[in-house]
Amino acid sequence: MKIEYEHLNVILQKFKANPYKIFKVNTIHTGYIREFLVKEGDEVKGPSGKWLEKPGTPLFVLEREKNLKTIRAHINGWVQNLRTDLLGRFVEAEETILEIKHPLSQQEIISEILLSALYLVKAPETAKYVLSPGLAAKIEKEGLHKVRIKKGDELLIMTFMKRETPILFKEDGVFLIYNIYFKPFQLVEREQPLIGLCPEEQLPYLEKIVSRIKEEWPI
Amino acid sequence: MQIELYKTLKNLLETATYIRDIKGEDFFGINSLINKISEVYDNFYQYEPSYLEDFVKKTKEQLDILLEQGEKTLTPYEIVKITRHPQRFTLQDILENVYDSYMELGGEGEINIDPAIVCAKAMLVRKVGDEIFFHQVMVIGHEKGHGEEFREGGSAKPWGNEKALRYMKMAETEGIPIHFFIFTPGAYPIEDYPGAAQQIAKNLYYMAKLRVPTISFISEGGSGGAEAIGLADMRLMAEKGYYSVISPEGAAAIEAKISDGRPPRELVEKCAKALKLTAKDNLKFGNIDRIVPEPLLGARRKDYEFFKRLKIELIRATDEVILQTRSIKFLRKYAASKQETENFKYYVNWDLDEDEIEILIENRYKKYRKMTQWAIHENKTLFKSFFDLGHNLSVKFKNEINYKILKQGQKTFKKFLNELTSESTLLLKPVSDPIKTVYNLIVGKKTGPKLLTPSLQDDDIPTYISPLGLEDKTITCPQAEKYGCPDLWVPDLYGEFCGVCPNCGYHFPLEYKWYLNNIFDRNSIRTFNDEIASTNPLEFEGYAEKLKAARKKTGLNSGLISFEAKIGGISLIAIMLIAEFRQGTVGVAEGEKFIRAIELAKLTRRPFLALVHTTGGIRIHEGTLGVVQMPRCTMAVKDYVDEGGLYIVVYDNNSYAGPVASFLGAAPYQFALKSTRLGFAGPRVIRETTGQDVPPDYHSAENALKRGHIQGIWDRRELRKKLFTALLTMGGKNLYYRW
Numbered sequence: 001m002k003i004e005y006e007h008l009n010v011i012l013q014k015f016k017a018n019p020y021k022i023f024k025v026n027t028i029h030t031g032y033i034r035e036f037l038v039k040e041g042d043e044v045k046g047p048s049g050k051w052l053e054k055p056g057t058p059l060f061v062l063e064r065e066k067n068l069k070t071i072r073a074h075i076n077g078w079v080q081n082l083r084t085d086l087l088g089r090f091v092e093a094e095e096t097i098l099e100i101k102h103p104l105s106q107q108e109i110i111s112e113i114l115l116s117a118l119y120l121v122k123a124p125e126t127a128k129y130v131l132s133p134g135l136a137a138k139i140e141k142e143g144l145h146k147v148r149i150k151k152g153d154e155l156l157i158m159t160f161m162k163r164e165t166p167i168l169f170k171e172d173g174v175f176l177i178y179n180i181y182f183k184p185f186q187l188v189e190r191e192q193p194l195i196g197l198c199p200e201e202q203l204p205y206l207e208k209i210v211s212r213i214k215e216e217w218p219i
Numbered sequence: 220m221q222i223e224l225y226k227t228l229k230n231l232l233e234t235a236t237y238i239r240d241i242k243g244e245d246f247f248g249i250n251s252l253i254n255k256i257s258e259v260y261d262n263f264y265q266y267e268p269s270y271l272e273d274f275v276k277k278t279k280e281q282l283d284i285l286l287e288q289g290e291k292t293l294t295p296y297e298i299v300k301i302t303r304h305p306q307r308f309t310l311q312d313i314l315e316n317v318y319d320s321y322m323e324l325g326g327e328g329e330i331n332i333d334p335a336i337v338c339a340k341a342m343l344v345r346k347v348g349d350e351i352f353f354h355q356v357m358v359i360g361h362e363k364g365h366g367e368e369f370r371e372g373g374s375a376k377p378w379g380n381e382k383a384l385r386y387m388k389m390a391e392t393e394g395i396p397i398h399f400f401i402f403t404p405g406a407y408p409i410e411d412y413p414g415a416a417q418q419i420a421k422n423l424y425y426m427a428k429l430r431v432p433t434i435s436f437i438s439e440g441g442s443g444g445a446e447a448i449g450l451a452d453m454r455l456m457a458e459k460g461y462y463s464v465i466s467p468e469g470a471a472a473i474e475a476k477i478s479d480g481r482p483p484r485e486l487v488e489k490c491a492k493a494l495k496l497t498a499k500d501n502l503k504f505g506n507i508d509r510i511v512p513e514p515l516l517g518a519r520r521k522d523y524e525f526f527k528r529l530k531i532e533l534i535r536a537t538d539e540v541i542l543q544t545r546s547i548k549f550l551r552k553y554a555a556s557k558q559e560t561e562n563f564k565y566y567v568n569w570d571l572d573e574d575e576i577e578i579l580i581e582n583r584y585k586k587y588r589k590m591t592q593w594a595i596h597e598n599k600t601l602f603k604s605f606f607d608l609g610h611n612l613s614v615k616f617k618n619e620i621n622y623k624i625l626k627q628g629q630k631t632f633k634k635f636l637n638e639l640t641s642e643s644t645l646l647l648k649p650v651s652d653p654i655k656t657v658y659n660l661i662v663g664k665k666t667g668p669k670l671l672t673p674s675l676q677d678d679d680i681p682t683y684i685s686p687l688g689l690e691d692k693t694i695t696c697p698q699a700e701k702y703g704c705p706d707l708w709v710p711d712l713y714g715e716f717c718g719v720c721p722n723c724g725y726h727f728p729l730e731y732k733w734y735l736n737n738i739f740d741r742n743s744i745r746t747f748n749d750e751i752a753s754t755n756p757l758e759f760e761g762y763a764e765k766l767k768a769a770r771k772k773t774g775l776n777s778g779l780i781s782f783e784a785k786i787g788g789i790s791l792i793a794i795m796l797i798a799e800f801r802q803g804t805v806g807v808a809e810g811e812k813f814i815r816a817i818e819l820a821k822l823t824r825r826p827f828l829a830l831v832h833t834t835g836g837i838r839i840h841e842g843t844l845g846v847v848q849m850p851r852c853t854m855a856v857k858d859y860v861d862e863g864g865l866y867i868v869v870y871d872n873n874s875y876a877g878p879v880a881s882f883l884g885a886a887p888y889q890f891a892l893k894s895t896r897l898g899f900a901g902p903r904v905i906r907e908t909t910g911q912d913v914p915p916d917y918h919s920a921e922n923a924l925k926r927g928h929i930q931g932i933w934d935r936r937e938l939r940k941k942l943f944t945a946l947l948t949m950g951g952k953n954l955y956y957r958w
Contacts, residue, residue, distance in 0.1 A: 029706075053915040066692030067706055 333379025360400025408900030420884030683736035688713030810848030836876025852882035865950025
């Protein structure tokens with residue numbers, strides 16, 4: 001299990017050339033487009049506030065059965081490819097009305113890179129997870145990026161309907177715990193990442209990439 | 220001599236700064252005077268003593284004139300500023316200067332359960348001729364402090380009010396009077412356990428029948444926070460104090476519909492005037508009993524004459540309350556006479572016996588029952604008044620006979636029979652059986668007590684179509700994004716679904732008539748006291764028009780309807796606070812209607828239901844006349860519950876502030892429909908007071924349940940069924956259908 005340097009470089013170059021992600025805004029159901037509330041190139045904002053309690057920028061109004069529904073932005077960015085030709089017309093469900101060009105933040109790029117680079121331990125079932133007590137104590141004592149894991153070590157405990165199943169590490173070699181993606185005792189969907197591991201000898205390289213991103217991209 | 224002059228100069232500088240803070244910088248060139256005093260004060264030792272003496276004398280004369288001028292032109296908003304000024308006396312100053320010794324309880328300074336509330340056991344010495352008498356009292360009050368941040372300006376947190384309640388109970392155990400001191404801009408609006416509103420309601424509920432004399436003294440009486448320790452047998456108020464439903468800034472923000480930022484200064488001053496919050500106004504309205512005079516522009520920390528006066532007033536007030544429970548009229552009159560010196564002419568023993576305690580509680584109820592009566596407007600014809608009087612008397616007579624004489628007799632006799640026929644008296648069965656047979660023959664019952672077997676018949680409910688459901692369209696559930704709810708067809712939503720999203724259970728608001736038509740049995744509703752109308756007792760500008768518009772919109776005279784109704788055959792008395800009428804806010808009319816309704820429920824031994832369609836709190840346009848509805852109504856609740864009544868409150872939509880912090884929150888059984896928002900203050904007030912935003916679900920019914928405010932969350936579709944079960948399963952034996 002090794003980090004593919006070339007692949008990472010390609011991803012990095014891709015981000016550098018185009019540090020944006022395009023989010024399509026589709027109609028949630030059929031209906032008539034009654035009004036556009038933004039123009040091409042307008043800046044829009046996703047939900048904000050500590051609890052995301054403030055809704056995003058209103059984008060357009062979709063009407064079905066006399067029900068006027070304001071569709072709002074879910075992410076920050078700029079409006080592009082606005083389909084003004086659809087104004088007043090009937091549209092099918094899942095029709096793309098506009099796109100939001102979202103500038104990727106430093107954190108988003110790092111997390112994309114890490115997801116491609118790290119060895120991910122994924123949730124085998126939709127269940128609640130907790131770190132094995134020994135591992136949790138080690139992390140608390142030594143901190144992330146320092147705790148070693150090898151084949152046969154107990155990583156996690158999966159709890160589901162009061163049954164507890166230990167999850168053991170099965171790969172050869174020595175890995176370091178790089179990232180933890182879940183919160184203890186919170187439900188995690190199947191196939192979602194739980195822990196990100198990095199081969200011990202490749203840690204300096206990965207840290208170099210992360211610090212490079214931190215230098216090159218604005219916050 | 221020099222030091223004395225230096226001290227006097229310092230005091231003069233403080234006085235001049237104080238005058239500027241209260242009256243503003245443009246007041247008779249006060250700024251230049253302050254500069255002059257500062258200059259002399261800073262370079263004190265460079266001046267000749269004779270010059271200094273002369274300067275001090277002249278400045279003092281000048282300041283005296285300014286104080287007099289300032290007093291003459293004192294506005295209500297300036298009074299508010301006086302109460303908030305750091306030089307104003309606080310409870311700590313009162314404890315030091317009025318009481319002869321004291322011991323703080325529940326913590327001192329920052330190490331405290333809540334530094335905004337100070338509780339202390341204190342000693343008062345009364346001199347009568349050469350004799351000295353000691354009185355023990357419990358002192359409970361807000362401590363604003365002189366600039367200490369941790370005091371939160373005297374805003375008590377829920378645990379602070381709980382601390383106050385605990386020491387009230389301690390005073391009750393020891394049988395000593397309580398002196399309450401109110402120095403609060405309002406309660407600290409957080410919903411931590413058990414919630415600001417719930418704790419105030421608990422305090423009011425307990426204070427209603429506190430078995431010791433209570434005196435309260437108001438300097439800064441900010442609405443609910445003040446009421447938490449304000450229900451007293453005698454209410455004194457500082458001459459330069461204020462007692463109000465809301466701070467003038469808060470009222471201005473509401474009037475100007477400002478959700479963020481500060482309202483304009485002119486509007487704040489206008490609101491301070493319109494709220495009629497001064498001591499004189501409150502005395503005129505009958506909300507307080509007496510004003511304690513203060514020096515010009517208000518008493519400050521070093522006004523020792525004022526503290527002397529306050530001590531006399533506190534002793535006199537406690538004497539009066541105690542003497543009112545005794546039949547020594549001449550002494551009562553003597554006590555009421557003006558007592559100007561510290562040397563008292565009489566001694567009153569502050570210990571009460573059981574009979575006197577009963578009279579004390581009765582007097583307290585009567586006192587509050589009388590309050591704001593003058594502001595009630597009843598649109599009744601003379602004939603209707605006579606008819607109602609006759610009707611009420613006959614109901615009273617009938618129930619007295621029925622429940623107190625006949626049924627009480629039957630109950631006692633039955634108890635006696637049961638004892639006779641119990642296991643231990645099995646041998647006497649041959650004797651008791653003939654007696655029982657004779658009794659049954661006379662009373663007309665051949666078997667045991669008749670069991671009430673009411674049942675819910677769906678035919679009892681009329682088919683009511685909500686006007687909201689008449690549109691042919693669909694609507695989106697506000698929680699659709701979270702739970703993926705499909706669009707709802709309006710006639711279905713407001714018809715079959717009772718305004719509830721079938722997917723996530725979100726409750727859409729409905730008009731008040733829906734409840735009246737869907738909860739109670741067909742044709743069982745009979746409203747009463749409809750003619751009691753909301754008026755404009757403070758002559759608040761623009762309020763009369765607002766009332767007129769509300770009347771036109773709803774066809775109602777006030778925001779509360781009281782009615783008799785049946786659920787599954789069980790007759791009950793109910794009230795409903797209506798959102799459509801000024802957001803269900805409570806004023807004089809609403810308070811009076813509530814009390815009359817619960818008194819009727821007590822008299823006729825019926826369960827009492829309060830349906831809260833929405834309540835926005837106490838109506839600010841009626842000022843303190845609205846605020847006193849909190850203790851008034853809570854006392855009626857306490858009286859009813861103590862008599863064995865069943866009081867149930869059901870909240871829907873939004874319920875906040877005063878009513879929740881008193882007569883609604885005092886209910887032993889409170890339930891909320893799903894999607895209800897329940898609490899003390901809304902997010903804007905919390906943000907302004909605490910400087911922090913609250914999560915969107917802060918006021919949710921789920922959180923209210925978690926902190927123990929409510930006993931359950933109901934679904935509107937099952938409201939009728941739930942209420943029916945509640946009526947059958949809860950409540951004391953005094954309910955008519957428990958016989």
